Amino acid sequence: MNDTKKVLLFYPPGALFQRGEDRCQQNIDDGSAQAMRACNDLGYAAAILLNKGYEVKLMDYQTEGKTYEDLIRDMDSFHPDMLMMSITNTTIFDDMKLINDLWEKYHPVVVLKGALFYDPEQAMLDMIDLAHADYLIGGEIDFCIGKIADYVFKGIGNPADINNILYKDENNRLVPTRFHVWDEDLDNQPFPARALMNNGLYIRPDTKEAMATIQTARGCPSACVFCLTPEISGKCVRFRSPENVLAEMTECYEVHHIRNFFFKADTFTIDPEWVKKMCELIIASPLHGKIQFTANSRVRPLKKETLELMKKAGCFLVAFGFESGSDEMLKTMKKGTTVAENKQAAKWCHEIGLPFWGYFVIGFPWETREHILQTKKLVMETNPDFIEVTIALPFYGTPMYETCRDNNLLEKSVLGSDFFHSSTVGTMHLTLDEVMKLRKNILLSFYLRPSYILKKMSECVTQPGVFVQYVKYGLKLIINLFKH
Numbered sequence: 001m002n003d004t005k006k007v008l009l010f011y012p013p014g015a016l017f018q019r020g021e022d023r024c025q026q027n028i029d030d031g032s033a034q035a036m037r038a039c040n041d042l043g044y045a046a047a048i049l050l051n052k053g054y055e056v057k058l059m060d061y062q063t064e065g066k067t068y069e070d071l072i073r074d075m076d077s078f079h080p081d082m083l084m085m086s087i088t089n090t091t092i093f094d095d096m097k098l099i100n101d102l103w104e105k106y107h108p109v110v111v112l113k114g115a116l117f118y119d120p121e122q123a124m125l126d127m128i129d130l131a132h133a134d135y136l137i138g139g140e141i142d143f144c145i146g147k148i149a150d151y152v153f154k155g156i157g158n159p160a161d162i163n164n165i166l167y168k169d170e171n172n173r174l175v176p177t178r179f180h181v182w183d184e185d186l187d188n189q190p191f192p193a194r195a196l197m198n199n200g201l202y203i204r205p206d207t208k209e210a211m212a213t214i215q216t217a218r219g220c221p222s223a224c225v226f227c228l229t230p231e232i233s234g235k236c237v238r239f240r241s242p243e244n245v246l247a248e249m250t251e252c253y254e255v256h257h258i259r260n261f262f263f264k265a266d267t268f269t270i271d272p273e274w275v276k277k278m279c280e281l282i283i284a285s286p287l288h289g290k291i292q293f294t295a296n297s298r299v300r301p302l303k304k305e306t307l308e309l310m311k312k313a314g315c316f317l318v319a320f321g322f323e324s325g326s327d328e329m330l331k332t333m334k335k336g337t338t339v340a341e342n343k344q345a346a347k348w349c350h351e352i353g354l355p356f357w358g359y360f361v362i363g364f365p366w367e368t369r370e371h372i373l374q375t376k377k378l379v380m381e382t383n384p385d386f387i388e389v390t391i392a393l394p395f396y397g398t399p400m401y402e403t404c405r406d407n408n409l410l411e412k413s414v415l416g417s418d419f420f421h422s423s424t425v426g427t428m429h430l431t432l433d434e435v436m437k438l439r440k441n442i443l444l445s446f447y448l449r450p451s452y453i454l455k456k457m458s459e460c461v462t463q464p465g466v467f468v469q470y471v472k473y474g475l476k477l478i479i480n481l482f483k484h
């Protein structure tokens with residue numbers, strides 16, 4: 001009899017959420033031109049568990065468009081001893097309902113992973129029915145899951161020694177271990193088990209080609225009051241070596257035939273020397289000219305030479321978190337950047353011919369209508385290729401959550417809300433309805449400009465498929481804006 005223990009790692013059926021992106025957990029269905037990114041958190045967990053000799057099944061039911069019945073069929077045929085599911089702030093109540101259903105039927109060991117469980121307040125945990133959750137992982141899954149499985153199935157180690165988790169004690173109480181400690185050695189982690197991932201599900205939004213997510217670094221030294229990163233990934237940036245990143249890209253290209261990459265780092269360009277080395281390695285490698293990549297960037301620190309080199313290495317799009325067109329707001333939210341730097345980054349991209357996304361956030365607790373109109377002005381002046389405007393979301397664990405709570409701006413629990421379904425009543429000066437109307441105004445004013453539509457049409461003359469994608473995303477955006 002085969003007594004190898006089995007683990008099912010999964011994203012549940014339902015709406016599309018970036019469950020692997022702990023810092024934003026973005027709702028993809030209600031956003032604009034974005035596609036689901038690869039389930040690297042499951043992929044890393046799978047690689048670790050496979051290396052330890054467990055049998056693993058990895059399923060992204062939400063992105064596959066699969067149903068609860070499909071999940072039940074897999075439970076019946078695979079018979080997992082352990083379930084590991086990624087949860088989000090928005091979906092937590094539905095997630096727990098599903099887990100409790102599965103536990104009633106099958107009694108597996110249950111492991112849940114999500115930023116919500118990073119050093120959580122007891123009052124928040126009390127709002128969630130965690131009766132059947134055995135382990136909660138708040139930190140980086142690849143450094144926890146193997147130790148949890150070894151303890152559960154082989155009796156090796158002690159959960160109290162596994163950092164960044166909560167476990168149930170003999171009285172069935174959830175006990176936190178040590179938080180705010182991070183493992184440094186990223187190069188010795190295995191690559192995500194892409195042989196178990198349906199890589200074709202994760203695409204470039206424009207060309208629909210498969211796009212792999214490659215984590216290049218973790219952590220951010222900035223202190224933006226709305227962002228979970230400094231809390232969950234730390235203020236010290238931990239880099240992989242460029243050689244290690246290139247090895248993963250090469251495996252993706254040669255084994256999985258993936259030519260497009262999202263370099264996932266909280267801020268890809270934070271260390272210009274690292275970026276230079278990475279780009280030079282790509283340029284000198286056989287991959288150069290065959291692959292393309294996209295990455296996030298801050299506008300400080302940033303050099304024009306860095307952007308030029310990125311473009312030369314194959315960067316097809318860079319995404320900036322501009323956030324606001326008001327210096328007063330940038331200062332208050334502790335972004336550590338200025339409006340002039342936002343404009344400078346955009347100007348360099350236009351000069352170089354490097355397409356860019358502009359991310360903007362409105363609805364900060366201190367914002368007035370004038371501040372938001374300054375952001376609208378910046379949107380138009382910077383003229384990115386694509387924009388997203390989200391509503392500031394006070395995640396548990398962020399300084400902005402405390403500001404909202406202390407100023408009675410929280411209408412209800414933060415749980416269940418997202419960037420498009422705010423949990424606040426608005427700002428200290430504007431109602432939520434006024435903020436939502438301003439968001440709609442900015443997005444429509446930007447995307448429905450004839451000059452913008454003509455520019456995008458002219459860029460797609462030789463790529464009708466890309467134009468079809470643009471039209472699809474444009475229609476989705478308009479439908480979303482009018483349905484709320």
Ligand code: SF4
Nearest residue numbers: 220222224227229266
């Ligand atoms: S720059 Fe700010 S928003 Fe971006 S990852 Fe760092 S803390 Fe978060």
